[in-house]
Amino acid sequence: MQLAAAISVATGVATAQGGDVFSLSLEDLAEVKVSVASVRDRPVREQPAVVTVITAEQIARMGAIDLLDILKTVPGFWVAADVVGGVLTPTFRGLAGGEGKILLIVDGVEQNDDLYGAPVIGQRYAAATIRRVEILRGPGSARYGGNAMLAVVKVFTKGAEVDGVEASLQSTSSARHQTNELWSFAGGAEIDDWTLSVSGHVDRGVKSTGAYTSPAGSTFALEDSSDLDSASLRLGAACRGFAARLQYDDIAWDDVLFAGGGDTQVNRREFEQFRGELSYELQVDEGWTITPRLTCSRGNPWGYTRLGETQQFLTARYQAQVESQLQTDGMGDLLVGVSFYRVQAELESGITSLGFDPATYYGDEQVHHNDVAVYTQYDFDTDWATFSVGARYEDHSTVGDKVVPRLAVTRTWDRWHGKLVYNRAFRVPQIETINTAERAGSSIRPETLDALEFELGYTGEGTTATGSVFWLENQDSIFFDTSLGTNGGNRNGGDIENWGGEFEVRHTRACWSAFGSYSFYQSRRNEVAPTVATGHGTANLGVPEHKGVLGLSWIPSDVTSVQATAIVLGRRWAYGYDGAGSSVQQVDPEVDLSLFLQHRIDRVTLGIGASNLLGTDIYYAQPYDGGLAPVPGQGRCLVLSMAARF
């Protein structure tokens, strides 16, 4: 029986075609095609890019402490350390993302610092405040600009959906030392037309409990010389299309690495950043919005106190952006945007022995650059596939202009999907990258990247499986050349060509779930000498060629879960002490096994577990020859957590 008259009231629900959807039978509903609202609302498998989404529930089950723990489980990602206090930044598909190559966005606001464009992670973004992480595993420059050459990580913090406040405490301890104590909160409310959100954290801990051996051979313990403090506060308010955000965060830690343990006192690194954003979504017509956005960022990134001298940069970035998004029925979705930003810096105080003297460095003058960009993306569906075409033109006042296109084809059939994505992407060097180049007498231009990706996926019966292969070529790669000028400097080097694959399977049943992933890359060509693992085949320095992640969750009830997560890394190559001096050394394979149990009693959730259960020696390596030996991570730790919802 047709159900055309099943609902007697089914009249007058207008559709774009003038039909009546409430008059359709169940069978008709199952077959009717829908116009999907926008690119943003597409299911992951239909998005015109290789995407990973991690939910708050997954984060809670794995017992993650911060964003670093989450990114480690994502195919293609790993973490590298740099000489500046062992600062941790992500790597992706065999390339370092430390300087302006991986864009980190929190609640729509870019987080990369304004001196180098670095996404500094690690004990800075509390996992308990995160509602969702979306990772664009591939270049995003056409949409997101010059800091998104390799990938884009979008973090959404908890807010009004909490309807109240969640407060949590996570504590980790090694056998002899409390390694971390993190207090966090998140919450919000909807009051009349207003949606309010707030989140933040305070963290005290150490970066590592291991021992560091410098390239020169001196060894010292970090347990008492890597104290770390961080804090953040994020506020949001939205009402009838208007939205405002304020974000503040500060992270500081003891640094004995830079001086190789040779200084008579412990030095200190600090990042402090304030960001604000105002936007208004103007509904011009049904399906057409225009959103102007103003963003202001001020900070003191890369601060350094050494032997009584202080180095402090003051940076500011002012951005104006307007986006028009038109969603049509049958004609596709069109995004057009224009952006202008001014970024500026001055050196308030400097450490003269490192070449940072305000009197000579910027000549007591403020350095600034302007950048203007126009970009577009057009997504349209056909019966055969969904196509996405986009491009960006960006003109930087100092390093020149670039045009980058992107093209994606997404096809779904039955439970399968396939994606073919081509991107040209670029990295705009930021203030200090340009400055060190000019100081050393070299000119610098944007580096570019061509990437081709193909993903095949299956969804069904509680199972999702995806496999992707990629090829990328990074041209005119920018790197820090220690032999340039007096103190070294950045310059464009040659090309790097990598290829590889990422495979992920997830199976979920009512009371258990399992997931596994494997990713690998091989360098086919690397002309940037300081990043080559000379004599060791197809690896780039500091980045593992092979990574596997295995997870198994047992969920006996709605309130209890137990999860074991294992991250298995292949060997890496990095500069280290070889008994006589510094040379390329093997960093052994690692297995980082964690176990976490959580149980909810009414509004309180308790957790207990262990990280690095096997006590493996974990290291983060520098992805180039820059004077830093592999930095030890945390050893075996007991993890305790408690969260309450009010």
Next chain:
Amino acid sequence: MSTRLVSSRLLCAALLVALAPFAAAQQSPVAAGQERDAAQGKEYREYEVKAAYLLQFLRYVTWPKRADDDKAPLVIGVVGKSPFGKVFDSVDGKEVEGTGRKLKVKKFDVAPKDAELRACHIVFVCKSEQPHLEELLAAVADHPVLTVTEGDRMIERGVAFGFVLEERKVRIEYNSEATQRAKLKVSAQLQRVVVRRL
């Protein structure tokens, strides 16, 4: 010279491998079915179709008798930031044929008190509330409430019905354990359009 050449070959090989499944899929019966749909020229907005499904659920699911059955409206509760807009406006408050009862659509921006949830016949959990899906399900556990949400693998999290998008079509996934616990009877006709069952 040779490295560049190999890169071009690799690029071509990757393109060929990538296009192969697309070509295979184009010849499949599913693809042929899509062409028929296109020829019909009918296309609705995603949430119009999902709203229509919710109303069909009221007809094809049987709830246990309640004392107020003869007079009380059939209630659909939408919890979270509603994506339906004004889709329900033309049917809200009007009679659902075959039941003699009116439809009532209630919108809760955030999760309401348990008693309000339990008073609904259908609870649709919007994406904004999915982080707290387990708590919402706990609130209506063992009560005759049909829980519905959208997104991949949601029935594994305990909802009775999950909407998923496949080839731009709204499909239904069904968790029979959830409806059994809620003492709801799902008709065979509705079960026939389910694409995945747990």
